[in-house]
Amino acid sequence: MADRLTQLQDAVDQLGTQFVASIHFVNNRHDLQKLSQKDIIREKDETKQDPIEVNPLPPDEFKAGQRELAQDLILKEQQIEFLISVLPGLENSEKDQEEMIKQLEADLKVAEEQRKQALKDKAEILTTLEGVIRQIIRP
Amino acid sequence: MEVQPELNRLAASFPAPPPFWKEFTEENLDRISKLRVSQTFDNLKNFNPATTLPLKLLEPPPELRYLQPPDPPAKGQYRCFGDQYDLNIPLPSLDEQGITSLYTPPSTPGSDGKHGDRAFILKRLAKSLLLNFLELVGILSVNPDQAPEKIQDLRTLFINFHHLLNEYRPHQARESLILMMQDQLEKSRAETKGIMDMKGKVESILEGLNQKQSIESDKTREEDTDAPVIDDGSDVWDELEKEFG
Known part of the structure; x- marks a missing residue:
């Protein structure tokens, strides 16, 4: 999983893609409108493939599509805002961070020493235990 | 038939992975880790995984040489997709790139200001994005000729957002x-x-x-x-x- 900043960046990029997709949808699937009574909607020329030809959807489907796209936009926006609010360490300044890192470094050193000591103790206790067990078996 | 794959590769929107990806089989990975262990054993005492990179094998067998990670860039310069990058060049500011800066730089990175205002600006930018999109749709429906201007605004907003976000990266790394x-x-x-x-x-x-x-x-x-x-x-x-x- 990517870190939060990258997630945020991706989310913003996706928002941009959704903008384009929404406009594309509205641009290509809208209904044809008569501006005056005399207008006739041209019969579609099936033989010619026009790339920017409008391909109307039935009104209810078009509305549903619009609604879905709009909802997705809002959802993405909310996602972005959520990601912003959970960015790591918003409340820490760089100085705080440096101090924290130094403190942690010191703590780590101590802990490492303790760990090494514990490992030594473990080895000792193991030899003792082994000795005891051997004593039991031998007689 | 011979030319076909070559053409495909040129037409692909992303370059094909480098040919040596096939070398990363489980068998080979196993072998190299064994080799590493055998060479690390001698100086195991001062081996510290925190400071040492995966051991540089002195003479990797030729079929394993691709599994050897390359040296990190010594002078901070590296190549990626044919472009030269330099780690020492700081992120250029928006003004230097000729983009209108939409926010006053929040407590220049490096000072001890809190970052809460940064999040606040990000949120504002995100909201502006949505609002500007709404305006764009409105303009498109009324007078499409004026749309390019609005699109430019959106572009500026996006770039600002990305910029602010990337300024935040060192902070996140820490x-x-x-x-x-x-x-x-x-x-x-x-x-x-x-x-x-x-x-x-x-x-x-x-x-x-x-x-x-x-x-x-x-x-x-x-x-x-x-x-x-x-x-x-x-x-x-x-x-x-x-x-x-």
Whole structure:
């Protein structure tokens, strides 16, 4: 999983893609409108493939599509805002961070020493235990 | 037929992965890790995974040489997709790139200001994005000629957002470092504690045994037979069973 900043960046990029997709949808699937009574909607020329030809959807489907796209936009926006609010360490300044890192470094050193000591103790206790067990078996 | 794959590669929107990706089989990975272990063994004492990179094999077998990670860029310069990058060049500011800066730089990165205002600006930018999109749709429906201007606004907003976000990256890197250190500290402490607990347990067992043994040996002296010696052994096992069984 990517870190939060990258997630945020991706989310913003996706928002941009959704903008384009929404406009594309509205641009290509809208209904044809008569501006005056005399207008006739041209019969579609099936033989010619026009790339920017409008391909109307039935009104209810078009509305549903619009609604879905709009909802997705809002959802993405909310996602972005959520990601912003959970960015790591918003409340820490760089100085705080440096101090924290130094403190942690010191703590780590101590802990490492303790760990090494514990490992030594473990080895000792193991030899003792082994000795005891051997004593039991031998007689 | 011969030309076909070449054409495909040129037409692909993303370049094909470098041909040596096929070398990363499980078998080869296994082999190289074994090799690494064998070469690390000599200087195992001063081996510190935190500071040492995966060991540089001196003479990797030719079929494994692609599994050897390359040296990190020595002077901070590296190539990616044919472009030259330099780690030492700081992120250019928006003004330097000829983009209108939509926010006053929040407490220039490096000072000890809090970052809350940064999040606030990000949120504002995100909202502006949505609002500007709405305006764009409105303009498109009324007078499409004016749309390019609005699109330009959106572009500026997006670039600003990305810029602000990327300025934040060093901060996040430090934050991740802190998290990792805390993690390691916890692990180390847990390990120490585990060892200490075990030590305490073993010590108490040994103590129990000693007491028993002294009682047994008293008995042995009194009764002077062979049998208690066998009992002695079973006692130990009983005790061990009680602790670990």
